[in-house]
Amino acid sequence: MIELFSADTPNGKKISIMLEEIEYEYKVTNVDLHEKKEQFKTEFRKISPFSKIPVIIDHNNNKEAIFESGAILMYLGERSNKFYDKENKLKINQWLMSQMGYVGPMIGQHHQFHHYHKGKSEFGEKRYFEITRRIYEDLDERLGQSKFLAGDKYTIADIATWPWIARHPIHDIGLSKFSHLSRWYLEISRRPAVVKGFKFMNKEIEIPLP
Numbered sequence: 307m308i309e310l311f312s313a314d315t316p317n318g319k320k321i322s323i324m325l326e327e328i329e330y331e332y333k334v335t336n337v338d339l340h341e342k343k344e345q346f347k348t349e350f351r352k353i354s355p356f357s358k359i360p361v362i363i364d365h366n367n368n369k370e371a372i373f374e375s376g377a378i379l380m381y382l383g384e385r386s387n388k389f390y391d392k393e394n395k396l397k398i399n400q401w402l403m404s405q406m407g408y409v410g411p412m413i414g415q416h417h418q419f420h421h422y423h424k425g426k427s428e429f430g431e432k433r434y435f436e437i438t439r440r441i442y443e444d445l446d447e448r449l450g451q452s453k454f455l456a457g458d459k460y461t462i463a464d465i466a467t468w469p470w471i472a473r474h475p476i477h478d479i480g481l482s483k484f485s486h487l488s489r490w491y492l493e494i495s496r497r498p499a500v501v502k503g504f505k506f507m508n509k510e511i512e513i514p515l516p
């Protein structure tokens with residue numbers, strides 16, 4: 307059994323979707339990031355040095371806590387032998403690392419300036435709006451050449467990126483204007499494991515359509 311320490315965020319959803327995809331049994335422990343600020347509790351910091359979700363503990367294998375969503379996806383991909391083909395590892399790693407180092411952090415700033423704290427910084431709003439638009443354009447271009455991010459097959463790179471695009475209603479970029487990105491987004495949205503993993507903390511929410 308895998309224990310998943312998480313919250314209902316794009317980084318959190320990456321792991322619930324992966325666990326659903328590989329059909330591993332898992333138990334979710336909610337970490338209240340806002341009211342109780344449980345990420346800063348001493349016990350949690352022992353398994354997450356930067357006080358961040360997601361974290362997993364694989365009770366059937368190494369029993370060691372694993373933090374960082376990219377590292378967790380690689381671990382689960384290797385352990386299950388799914389969505390992380392050895393022959394295509396170099397490509398998958400590039401698209402996964404781009405998500406980890408660029409797509410997620412930049413869109414995350416866009417959420418802060420454009421959605422959660424609008425009016426606080428004109429510079430921040432403009433900067434991250436533009437960067438998010440460029441990310442949509444660049445992903446659209448890639449997905450015009452390739453079925454999935456790292457090639458013909460759905461991989462952990464798609465699993466890492468999709469939950470960020472699933473917040474498109476608050477981005478105000480207009481996902482439907484990007485035909486290849488929309489095609490990829492919709493195709494992944496129809497996967498039963500994605501539908502289940504998306505609702506891992508809130509059964510009421512629906513995947514937003516472009």
Ligand SMILES: N[C@@H](CCC(=O)N[C@@H](CS)C(=O)NCC(=O)O)C(=O)O
Binds near residue numbers: 317345359373406
């Ligand atoms: N690079 C990390 C980022 C994780 C992250 O930013 N988690 C956020 C929620 S999406 C968090 O735990 N924030 C709490 C905090 O920073 O206090 C990963 O991908 O696992």
